[in-house]
Structures are given as C-alpha cells and as structure tokens.
Amino acid sequence: MTTLSAEAPAPAVTTSTLALTGVSRWYGNVVAVNDVSMRLGPGVTGLLGPNGAGKTTLLHMMAGFLAPSRGTVTLDGEPTWRNPPVYRRLGLVSEREAVHTFLTAYEFVLASAKLHRLPDPAAAARRAIALVELEDAQDRRIGTYSKGMRQRARVAAALVHDPQVLLLDEPFNGMDPRQRLHMMTLLHSLGDAGRTILFSSHILEEVEQVSGTVQVMVAGRLAASGDFRTIRRLMTNRPHVFTVRSTDDRALAVALMAEPSVTGVELDRTGLTVKAGDYGAFTRALPKIALAHGVRVRQLLPEDESLESVFSYLLEG
Amino acid sequence: MSTVTWITARGLFGRRRFLMLLPLPAVLVALAVLCTSLGVDPREWGPPVLVGLGLAVVLPVVALVVGTGVLGAEIDDGTVVHVLTKPLPRWQIVLPKLAVATGVSAVTVAVPIVVAGVLADSVRLGVALAAASALGALAYSALFLALSLVTRRPVLLGLVYVLIWEGLLGRFVSGTRVLSVQQWVITLADRLAPTDLLTAAVSVPVAAVLTTLVAVGLTILAIDRLRSFSVAGETS
CATH class of the missing domain: 3.40.50.300 (P-loop containing nucleotide triphosphate hydrolases)
Structure with missing residues (x-):
C-alpha cells in the first residue's frame, strides 16, 4: 500500500x-x-x-x-x-x-x-x-x-x-x-x-x-x-491474461516464449493462454510475431479485465 | 414561518396523496345534511355519524395521511437528507413538522365535524367536537410522526393501530379503550359539551393525562430517533 x-x-x-x-x-x-x-x-x-x-x-x-x-x-x-x-x-x-x-x-x-x-x-x-x-x-x-x-x-x-x-x-x-x-x-x-x-x-x-x-x-x-499515477502504474504492470486462438497454436507458443513481455504460455486443446507483464508491449508484439512465423491469429481475448479484477489485484498486492 | 414549516407544508400540499384527505370529510358533511333534511332523529344518526364516522374514521385516517406525510414521505423519497444536513438541533425539525401535521389534521376534521355537530345538537357540541378532535389530532400526529422514525412502514402500522386496536379490539375488549386516542377524544368532547350522543368510556383525568403523555413522550422519542437517523444501508 x-x-x-x-x-x-x-x-x-x-x-x-x-x-x-x-x-x-x-x-x-x-x-x-x-x-x-x-x-x-x-x-x-x-x-x-x-x-x-x-x-x-x-x-x-x-x-x-x-x-x-x-x-x-x-x-x-x-x-x-x-x-x-x-x-x-x-x-x-x-x-x-x-x-x-x-x-x-x-x-x-x-x-x-x-x-x-x-x-x-x-x-x-x-x-x-x-x-x-x-x-x-x-x-x-x-x-x-x-x-x-x-x-x-x-x-x-x-x-x-x-x-x-x-x-x-x-x-x-x-x-x-x-x-x-x-x-x-x-x-x-x-x-x-x-x-x-x-x-x-x-x-x-x-x-x-x-x-x-x-x-x-x-x-x-x-x-x-x-497518488493516482502510482496506483495507475500498479494497475498497468499487473500480469494480464489473454486467450489466443490461431492456425498453429504450438508454433505460436514457441515463438511467443521468446517475447520479453510474455511471462508464461499454456497450451491446451482450446488454444493458448498467454500471461503478459506489459499489456501494451504484448498486444503490439503479437501481430508481428504471428506474421513472422506465418501463423494467423483467429482470436485474441483479454481475460479478466473487469474493474473488479483490477481492484482485486490491488488488494492482493 | 420557519423554513422547515414552509418546506413541510409545501411538501404536504404538493403531493397527490393530499387529495386523499378530501372525500372523507365530504362524506361526513353529506351524511349529516342528508339525515337532517330527511328529518331523521339526531339521537339515531348522531352516534354513528359523529362518533362512528367522524371520530373513529375521519379523524384517525386524516391524521394518518398527514402525520406520515410530513416526515415519512420525505424519508421514503430521501429528501429528508436535505433538511438533516443542516446544523439544526433536531427538535427544530420535529416540532415544526408536528405543528403542521396537527394543524392541517385539526382544520381538515374541524370543518365537517362542526357542521355535523351543529346539525345534530348545538353549536356547543360542534365546537366541543372540533376542540377535542384538535387534541386528538395532536396525539395521533405525535404517534404517526414517531412511527415514521421507528419503522419503514408507518402507514401500515398506523392502520393496524387505528383499525385493529381502536376499531376492532376497542369494540370487544373494553380494557383496550384506555389506550385509545379515539376514546380520549370522545371523553374530552363529552366533558366540553355533555350530551346523550356521546358515551365516554374513560374518565376525564385519564383522557387528559394520557393525551398529554402520548403527545409529549412520542415527540421526545421522535426527536431522539431523528438524532440517530441512519440512511438505509445499500449493501449489494
């Protein structure tokens, strides 16, 4: 606090x-x-x-x-x-x-x-x-x-x-x-x-x-x-979770692991679950990575972006 | 006129429920006029119209509508907060409201009851009924004002008191009559203008003392409850 x-x-x-x-x-x-x-x-x-x-x-x-x-x-x-x-x-x-x-x-x-x-x-x-x-x-x-x-x-x-x-x-x-x-x-x-x-x-x-x-x-x-700016920073720097579906989830997962803003990737039958430390950097990097590896991203869903979850994160922090 | 009195009066006359006050007194006058013009003996129509309708229905219902309207309606719609966020001692809010409620009820009941009393017997009876009703209006107003602060359903509880306690139990269980504003009013009116049309069930000292006690005690209770007025909690 x-x-x-x-x-x-x-x-x-x-x-x-x-x-x-x-x-x-x-x-x-x-x-x-x-x-x-x-x-x-x-x-x-x-x-x-x-x-x-x-x-x-x-x-x-x-x-x-x-x-x-x-x-x-x-x-x-x-x-x-x-x-x-x-x-x-x-x-x-x-x-x-x-x-x-x-x-x-x-x-x-x-x-x-x-x-x-x-x-x-x-x-x-x-x-x-x-x-x-x-x-x-x-x-x-x-x-x-x-x-x-x-x-x-x-x-x-x-x-x-x-x-x-x-x-x-x-x-x-x-x-x-x-x-x-x-x-x-x-x-x-x-x-x-x-x-x-x-x-x-x-x-x-x-x-x-x-x-x-x-x-x-x-x-x-x-x-x-x-101070609002401090709290805002806390809020933006928390880990963000995305669900990604693409033409080749496994190849994308491998490529994403090399991206510095990504802190974790999980692969299952429905697609990829990606954890990113920096919201902006990850969403900017994803299209480039996909393009470079010839993978088409079909869906990108930020998970858990409700205000409640943001606040809950602050509470845990 | 104090600002609280002014806002209370504006609020009372500005709401549609105020129109509910008009039919009952009109019925009372109409019945009295009808019975007189048909030449019915006042000893026959007097007790049911003066007591059964006037003192047992018109007075408590008018007092209920007005008494719960001066504060209860403001609590219901939340406008009471505007008056409460002022550095006023709470008695300066309760007393003007009690005065408005008593005044409006007393006048609303006085007009038809004087007419009916004069037609039934004499000017003296009419005035006595109006004066006793005014004291009753004070007791009822204090009761309904206090009810507005101790429960969220003052109209319902007020009706239960008037209909069940005074109306039903008062008729069959004589003991309940001691704690009945209606009976105090009958006693006081009968003392002011003794007539065969009124039958007192309690003694004059009891009626006088209890009217005073209720008016003062419940007003003090209302002031204290207003001091601790809590806005309803919204825990979603």
Whole structure:
C-alpha cells in the first residue's frame, strides 16, 4: 500500500480534516466496511471502487448518516455521528436523486441557505446557483429538470454555506460530457481553494481526470491509497491474461516464449493462454510475431479485465 | 414561518396523496345534511355519524395521511437528507413538522365535524367536537410522526393501530379503550359539551393525562430517533 501524499494547494479558507480511524460497519453478518483508516485534507480525493465495495456506506458514515459499528469518524476532532453542528463545515451530495420536485431550484437552494441561518440567504443562494451555472433555469420547478440539472441543483444546495468539506456520492452519474467537464472543473477549483473534496466513483477515468489523490476500496477494505499515477502504474504492470486462438497454436507458443513481455504460455486443446507483464508491449508484439512465423491469429481475448479484477489485484498486492 | 414549516407544508400540499384527505370529510358533511333534511332523529344518526364516522374514521385516517406525510414521505423519497444536513438541533425539525401535521389534521376534521355537530345538537357540541378532535389530532400526529422514525412502514402500522386496536379490539375488549386516542377524544368532547350522543368510556383525568403523555413522550422519542437517523444501508 502506498502512502497518501495529498498535494496541498494554497489554503484560501480555513481548512478541515476528516479523519477515519479503524472504521468498520456491518449489517448483521455482512461486513460493508472493514477497518478503514484515512485522513482527508484539502484538495480533491477520489474514492474509487467497484459497485458494492462499500463506498456509499463509508460516505454515509463520514456524513453522519450512519454510526460506525467500530472505529471513529471525526471532522476536526469532532464526531460526525449525532452531531448536527458539523454540517456548518460539511456538505453532502448523496447518490440518491432526491429533490423536492415541487420547488424551483432557487427556492430549493434558498431554503438550504435559510436552514443554515446564513446572514444573507438570498445572496448565498444566487452565488451557489451561479457556481453550478443554473441561473437560466433557476425559476423552473426541479420536477422539469434533466438528471444532470437536478444533480447541479443538489450540488448548489450543498455548497450554499461554503463548506470546508464536500462529500459527493457518484456525482457524475447521469451527466452529459459537457456537464461532467463543468463539474470536474468546479471540483478542481474548490479543491485548489483549500477545501476538502471527496467524491466516489466506480469509473477509473473519472477519478483519473479529477483527482491526484485516490482511495481505492474493494470489498469493504481500503485496497490502496495515494497518488493516482502510482496506483495507475500498479494497475498497468499487473500480469494480464489473454486467450489466443490461431492456425498453429504450438508454433505460436514457441515463438511467443521468446517475447520479453510474455511471462508464461499454456497450451491446451482450446488454444493458448498467454500471461503478459506489459499489456501494451504484448498486444503490439503479437501481430508481428504471428506474421513472422506465418501463423494467423483467429482470436485474441483479454481475460479478466473487469474493474473488479483490477481492484482485486490491488488488494492482493 | 420557519423554513422547515414552509418546506413541510409545501411538501404536504404538493403531493397527490393530499387529495386523499378530501372525500372523507365530504362524506361526513353529506351524511349529516342528508339525515337532517330527511328529518331523521339526531339521537339515531348522531352516534354513528359523529362518533362512528367522524371520530373513529375521519379523524384517525386524516391524521394518518398527514402525520406520515410530513416526515415519512420525505424519508421514503430521501429528501429528508436535505433538511438533516443542516446544523439544526433536531427538535427544530420535529416540532415544526408536528405543528403542521396537527394543524392541517385539526382544520381538515374541524370543518365537517362542526357542521355535523351543529346539525345534530348545538353549536356547543360542534365546537366541543372540533376542540377535542384538535387534541386528538395532536396525539395521533405525535404517534404517526414517531412511527415514521421507528419503522419503514408507518402507514401500515398506523392502520393496524387505528383499525385493529381502536376499531376492532376497542369494540370487544373494553380494557383496550384506555389506550385509545379515539376514546380520549370522545371523553374530552363529552366533558366540553355533555350530551346523550356521546358515551365516554374513560374518565376525564385519564383522557387528559394520557393525551398529554402520548403527545409529549412520542415527540421526545421522535426527536431522539431523528438524532440517530441512519440512511438505509445499500449493501449489494
């Protein structure tokens, strides 16, 4: 496991630290989150993991909507569970698309500002709506919005009190590419301004584009954490398994053994199973080798390329 | 008006289930008007319409729809999270919701019950029924609000209480009447406007004390449960 090295941008606001110590959560016999410890400081952190890895459970515990079965979740030393005052510094955008559809976005965000007892709720609401670029639609009922627009309305409501910590559960779900880009830019700028931003995602590319720091969860455990590039390298350097079928499997097997990127070849009746250390080098070398030995490749199937298997590999590593 | 009150009221009137409140009171008024215009003796139609329909059906059903609507509906669709992610002490969420639920239920029941009470006997009876119903609405609302927080099926459990406990058992097992909001309301109305049309099954002090206890106790329970509100776990 690599160590966390968050890049600290120049803090423009008071910064907050969200700390999890030995946090577990179980439902009956099912362990959803297993002994997770992490500290989140200023900047954007991605919480990456396949569906069902416990990301949402972890986020709910961070946001004070679930008691840890064991361990502690604190924001600047105060527990988040049964402690409403933490919401002065914390904002949450949950995954569930729940909005008061009968309100307009402006009314919705204004209500949030009022509930926060902000000194000038109207100004705060306008600022938050401008931040998510929803001004043009702000006087329409949320019920008429697209999924992406609803999401932005929810983000505006969560940002209205300018929290130091913002937690977002799968914020890019249902957004079109333009909205996605805009949200990514927004998260970046919030992170650069010294806020602690954590968002969850099961899509590698989303995390890659938004955050330098990443926490990877697999099956309730923290599988890796730290700089995204390091984790990416771990992921690309793991052994890849391919199934190859050709006109002459035996000849191809012999030729492949000479290829440096190949770490193992297995020959059976259905074809070849090739283990390669470097995904790119192997897939580039295979056509050349086949051509040089007069073998025609009929099928090349990468095995086990699901995100789950990538994550499981990290867990073993 | 507090923001919680405003959102609660908007949510209540903005949902279609609110329309469910209208038919029952209308039936109550229609029956009372019909019986009077046909010249039926109030001693005959009074108890079944005022008590059997008004206090035993209209009041608890209206209170159930409204009481589970002010918080239960928000828990169901997840919008409650927006109110809970605010630095508000939880009583500042529960009390406005209880006030909206009690107010809306009391008014919805007061209009038809006053009409029916006046037609059956006197203005005094009408007002007494409305006042006792308002106290009943408070007890019921506290009950259904608390139910919204202790179970995922508040409407079902609420119906079981109203139909089985108050309706069925209340009729055959007299002991259950002591713990029946309906009986407290009858007792209190009878105390405010003594009439032959109402038959009290519990004493006035018992009704008054239990109404207060239920309203206060269950509200405190609701506040405490809201403090520990957990979002349903999604372990797939």
